[in-house]
Amino acid sequence: MNAKGIQTLEYDKIKHRLATYVQTEMGQKLVAQLQPSSNIDEVNHWLAQTSDGADVFRLKGGIPLATLVNIKPYLKRLEIEASLNAKELAAVGKVLRATSEVKSFLRQLASEELKLEQLYQLGDQLETLPAVSKELLVAIEGDGHVTDEASPLLKSLRQQISVTESTIREKLADYTQGKAAKYLSNAVVTIRNDRYVIPVKAEYRGQFGGVVHDQSSSGATLFVEPQVIVTLNNRLKQQQAAEKEEIRRILRELSQKLAPYTKELAQNAQLLGQLDFINAKARYAHDLKATLPLVSSANDVYLRQVWHPLLDQKTAVRNDIAIGKDYQAIVITGPNTGGKTITLKTLGLVQLMGQSGLFIPAFEESRIGVFSNIFADIGDEQSIEQSLSTFSSHMTNIVEILANLDERSLVLFDELGAGTDPQEGAALAISILDAVGAKGAYVVATTHYPELKAYGYERPETINASMEFDEKTLKPTYRLLIGIPGRSNALDISLRLGLDPSIVTAAKQLTSQDSQDLNQMIADLVSKRHDAEENAIEFKQKLRAAKKLHQELSSNFEAYLKQKEHLLETAKKEANEIVAQAQVKADEIISDLRQLRLAGGQNIKENELMDAKGQLNALEQPLHLQKNKVLRRAKAKKDFHPNDDVLVKSYGQRGVLLAKVGNHAWEVQLGILKMKIDEADLEKITAAQAEPKQKNVVVRSSKTSHVSPNLDLRGKRYEEAMTEVDRYIDAVLLAGYGSVTIVHGKGTGALRQGITSYLQANSAVKRFEFAPPNAGGNGATIVYFK
Missing domain, CATH: 1.10.1420.10 (MutS, DNA mismatch repair protein; Chain A, domain 3)
Known part of the structure; x- marks a missing residue:
């Protein structure tokens, strides 16, 4: 680069x-x-x-x-x-x-x-x-x-060193804290030549013996190693040397x-x-606050609301800069201090950042190109030492650029052709731009020459641009306007500065109206193109979100189908297991019936057959329809109401609903009997299903019935006893008994009173009375049926 x-x-x-x-x-x-x-x-x-x-x-x-x-x-x-x-x-x-x-x-x-x-x-x-x-x-x-x-030896050596140093300090403390302290210039222990010493006044050097290692600058103090610690210091030096050697060994290892x-x-x-x-x-x-740029292999650059990365983010003006798609050359015209140079630097520097793998200071969905080289001729590069004028320094740089650029280069020219005669400078600028265009390179150039405005219209793949100028405040806004040539705004500025209005009016009449209309038309086109670019980016984001949502829905639907198939397979297996179990149970019941027929022949009672049929019907598994709306509607048609004709599945008998008793039970009229039946044992019969005539239920009494004529409730809790009484009365009625005895005991009388109330409310009971004194008295009740 x-x-x-x-x-x-x-x-x-x-x-x-x-x-x-x-x-x-x-x-x-x-x-x-x-x-x-x-x-x-x-x-x-x-x-x-x-x-x-x-x-x-x-x-x-x-x-x-x-x-x-x-x-x-x-x-x-x-x-x-x-x-x-x-x-x-x-x-x-x-x-x-x-x-x-x-x-x-x-x-x-x-x-x-x-x-x-x-x-x-x-x-x-x-x-x-x-x-x-x-x-x-x-x-x-x-x-x-x-x-x-680091090693056991090093740990041991350091412990030895610590003990030796402690012993030395204790010995020296006798001098610094005892009577000998008066011979010291300062009652401290210090180190000289890696040996412990004490500061002794020069006139008392012979009081301690030992070795003198140093003296103060005045010579008044000598640093003496007393004779009593010479051996300890020697030992300490040996231990420290051993420690250093062990450390060197550890580091080497x-x-x-x-x-x-x-x-x-x-x-x-x-x-x-x-x-x-x-x-x-x-x-x-x-x-x-930079974003990831898209990379265009075709060098289609579109920087959305880009700003210069070295400027303060809060005050930097953001601009849209585009080059490469519809045009490869931009000519920016307009007055000085309008922001032309900073726009060139922003484009060049942001491209360098993107091609270095850095995020760029622009809005998301911005695109950068990948240029083989980025050339820049920006600023005043005159040199006194090299005897180069402004024009000469620019031209030297331009010559080098033209010699090295190719079709994948980006060239940035600031004030192209400036520094010389305006007419010659404009002609030279046009020729340079043509030379860059002939090589297929991308170029952005700023200029003051009005001749280059026409160049932007006449040359293919070239467009004019300018920096916006606020006519009310007479200040630049630093916003780039692609497609609109720059204006000097000299007339408006002159009027606001106090120039005679008649002079300004005369000058405006000399300005071509066609040029003003063309500028307005181009401005409208640029605005529409910007809107189209923004809409395209918004639609692309929405399309990407829609595709992602569609993919998630497809994935979830596929998972749902797999789960549904798995649940159906599981349900079939469970249903087959239930059917198999029901079949085994049915076989057992049929076998029991055969045994009864062989044992009793014609003596098989109606209630025994009804019980067996009830067991077979009980094998049917009820369906749970709560989650299926269609099945719920079908079930609603079978809701029970008083006077509905029903089939009692466990007995295989038809009856009429009288009233609901409890949450899931009904009182049912079965011939002359009234029974409490659970809803699960009932099936509603439609008018079409009902037979014209109901056959009478024949119930025969037999001493061989399995129902006992006596019911003993002693020792049972009240609720349990009352439930058993209800079931017992239904059973003896089906067995055809004329009377039975209920033994409830005397106790507190609560159970006797509950049974009495129940018998009074039962329409099948003709009368009831306490048993004779020799048969239990008021601890038992004899019940007679109609």
Whole structure:
């Protein structure tokens, strides 16, 4: 990429800002090496990494990375079998710990099914080396201190050193705190030449014996090692030497263990630097409020509400800039200080950012191209030393640009042709633009020459543009108007400054009306095109959302069909199991009937047959229709009402509903009998199903009936006893008994009173009375039926 253009567009300032977000030396190196690419695959790859980083930053606050130094020089020393010092090993250990933390973090993101295009691939390349990492963590602290746990010998030596130092201080305390303190210039213990000493007044040097290691600058104080601690100091020196030797051995051993993994460690450091770089790009994009650009292989650039990244976001004016689709050349005209130059720099710098894999300061759905080179001739580059005028310096730069551009280049000219005779300058500007167009390159040029306005209309794939000017305030708005040539606004400005209105009116009459009408027409077309671009982006977003919704609905419907089929299969299996069980039960009942027929012949009673039939009918499984609207409506037609004809399924007999008793039970008239029947045992009979004549129910009494003529309720609770009485009365009526005895006992009388009330309300009871005294008295009741 053209170095001069990059410098002119202030690309390095973007890199300096990006560098403030980096935490590792490897990341700093990547920022320093950052250059825009002209390879579309590489640009897309870089942008995908930044997009991953932005997603992680938004959801998790970024990839967890500590401050790391560049360990590459240390690894080179390991490769030549040199040993690293403690701080260097600590730096390698931090890289290994960071590797484990990042790998674990990315593994957690994967388990949460966060979709990332590039980060998982980088994470897979990290090598954790757990065994070596653990040893380093135990032996070396983050600041390079070798811990006591590095080896048992080191721990023992440090304990010995501590004991020796404590003994020395105790000995010296006798001098600093005892009677000998008067011989000291200061009652403190200090160190000289790595040996413990005390400050002694020069005139008392002979009081302590030992060795003099140093003296004060005035000579009044001597630093003396008393004779009593010379041996202790010697021992301390030996122990400290042994400690240093053990530390060197530990560092040498750890270095040897790391040496086989220099390639893995170098790769880890590089990958962590790259992840740090991605983190930095994401954080910078967040603070800049930048967005991911689309990349056009056809160099169809459309920047929506783009602003210059080095300006304050709150005050920077946003503009729509488009080039490449309908035109490859833009000629911007208009007065000075209107924002033409900043517009050129914005386009160039934003393109450089996008081609470097950075998010751009523009609204979403913006498009960038991938240019082979971006040339810029912006600003006054006159040089006194080189004897170059403004015109000459510009022309020198333009000559170099024309010599190096191709059909995929973007060229930015500021004040093209300025600095010389206006007529010649305009002609030269037109020729230069034609030369750029002949090579098929993309060009944006600013100029004051009115001749270039006509050039924008006449040349194919070329359009005029200008910077908006507020006629009321006579100030520029810095907004770019594509398709509208710039106006000098000299007449309006002159009028507001006090020029005679008649002079201004005369000047306006000399201005072509056709030119004014054309400007208005072009302005309308540009406005409509902008609206169309915005609508297209909105429709694309809605279409994408609709497709996503359709895909989700299709997926859910397919899952529903599979679940429905599975439930049907399960229901069929369960139904088959129920049928099989019912068949077995039915076979048992039929077998019992056969045994009764063989045993009793014609003596099989009607109630026995009714009970057997009731058992068969009970095998039927009721359907649950609550969730099916169609079945609910069908069930509603079978709701029971008083006077409905019903079939009592357990007895196989028809009857008439009298009244509802309880939530799910009815009183049913069966011939001369009135019985309480559960709804589940009833089936409604329609008029068409009812027979013209109901056959009489024949009930025969028999001493061989299985129903006992006596019912004993003693010891039972009230509710249980009353339920049993109700069932017993129904059974004896079906058996044809004329009378029965109910034994309820005397007790509190509550059960006797309840039975009495029940018998009084039962229409099948003719009369009832207490049993004779010799048969239980008022502890039993004899019941007579009609």
